[in-house]
Amino acid sequence: MKRRVSYADFIDILNGLLEKEQKLIYYPLNNGHLSNTSVNKDLKNFSLLNIRTIEPIKLLFFPVKDSLVDKIELKQRIGVGIKWCDIQAIKVLDKIFLSDYVDESYKNYREQTLIITTDCINPQQNCFCSLVGGKPYVEQKDGISDLNISFVDDNNLILESFSLTGDKFLQEYFNNFDEPTKTEELQRDSNREVANKKIFNHNIEFLKEENEKYYKTLKHTYEFDKIWDSASEKCVQCGGCNFICPSCYCFLIREASESFENQFRDKVWDVCHFTGYARVAGGANPRKYKYQRFRNRYQCKFVYRYENFGFYACTGCGRCIDVCPAKIDIRKVIRSLVLAKGEEVIVKK
């Protein structure tokens, strides 16, 4: 189902949801951050025009600290303006938290959240979803999204539902609007093409290769340890890239019960770059050197999860590049490995 809506009408209707129905709405602010619903009574400073939010969307489903004991009654929530890179990350989190043993807390957050995605109309220098098989907009086949917002122009949006929940939402709140015309859809497609070109040009110095090439490049061989060593030289192990990464899912169980009758524990984000991350009692540490931990993070994204799921756990959002105090660029690290391995570098013009 599709509807054409003006930007102003869209915000009005969301504001109505916020006021009348008291739904929790998480949305992108015009300063690039993700809104904090608890302090917003209206959609102040709402913007769909930026790239993904500075904060990763995993925060909605996998909070920094989450009680494992208390069962939370969740209100229905809406995440608006989520980009392809975060959708792909939710796919990774779903695989981890919903397969085999189901993490009830994560499942609860996911089920109570309507996901409204949006096109990226202006990808920035550090965006590289195109290098990991992605694109700056979401389609139905990408999954996860209930509803997508794309742009005819700065003032007109196309809303397209991708799920039954999305259908229902459109019917309920946007039924009075018209379907987009063919011309408007073509205009939307050409906007998407512009974004595609932009992201391609930002990454022209890096590789545009087959997906599994990264896998082969990063698959472990000991003779390249020295490259990992030099790539990680500037890394200060602050863990910023882990925390800001939309698909990093590691956590620690913090046991803090008062007694066996009064149990308490929570899960808290953890960081594989930290020295103690893999250390076992007695002090043995399977990754005691910095370069090993640094390498492990890349291999986790491009080798291990690829072997598990068939897709990369890196989604090309570029947050790790933005956040790194040592200015380490994941694309450059991979390129240095490709060059060292003497593999063909194909740049598609």
Added chain:
Amino acid sequence: MNIYIPKNFKIIKIIEETPNIKTFTLKPLNGEKFSFQTGQFIELTVYGVGEAPFTPSSSPYKTETIDVTIMRVGRMTEVLHSLREGDIVGIRGPYGKGYPVEKFVGKEVLIIGGGVGLAPLRSLLLTLIERINEFKRIILCYGARTPQDVVYKYLFPEWKKVKGLEILRSVDKCKPGEWDETIGVVTCLLDKVQVDIKNCVAVVCGPPIMMKFTTLKLIDMNFSPAQIYLSMERNMSCGLGKCGHCQIGSYFICKDGPVFTWEQLKDIPEPFE
């Protein structure tokens, strides 16, 4: 069901194996039985202190209680060792994949243990003893640092009587006259063992360094990587393949292990520390 919340167990018996190793016998507080497959592990909670993974050392045929043999080595085990009979601890599990006992049927089973690494192997051994006629031969090679560090001292006389089970033991060092068996690291026991390599599996558990050299030794003896079973231990935290701590290559030790063949691990960086 909340997968992160433990069930309460009462400590009903504590055996002091060595100055820093104790075996705890635990019984479910709710009167339920506790079933596991040999080689699977549990997450044991000392409330308010922490949670850590251990492999039961008792027979899976015994479901009223479980035994865990634990070395005092870190913050959590330090407190655990101070607990008394009657105290309550938490248990989640069992988790992971244990020893594929069915695959051992009809074969010679060479078990190599080092130090407290004999704990999970005791559970395996008790399982094999239960069905001893189904295996061609069982050989246990056990090494400890000193005679005082040998665990389950009281069980060896019993095991030595089992027909079809051969036992070789070594200690790294000892005072003169203290030990009348082999002196040296556990791998030197393998020089004394004659096995039919084609029809044999090796099962190894011990500290990382011991696992490493034992694996190398077994390869040297012409064992194929698929014939070598290793009981890997990392800092499994959630036990459910989620928290990431025990990742080894694309495996989660808690979910895909803790028992692996060397075939699965040989191409992964730093399998042993």
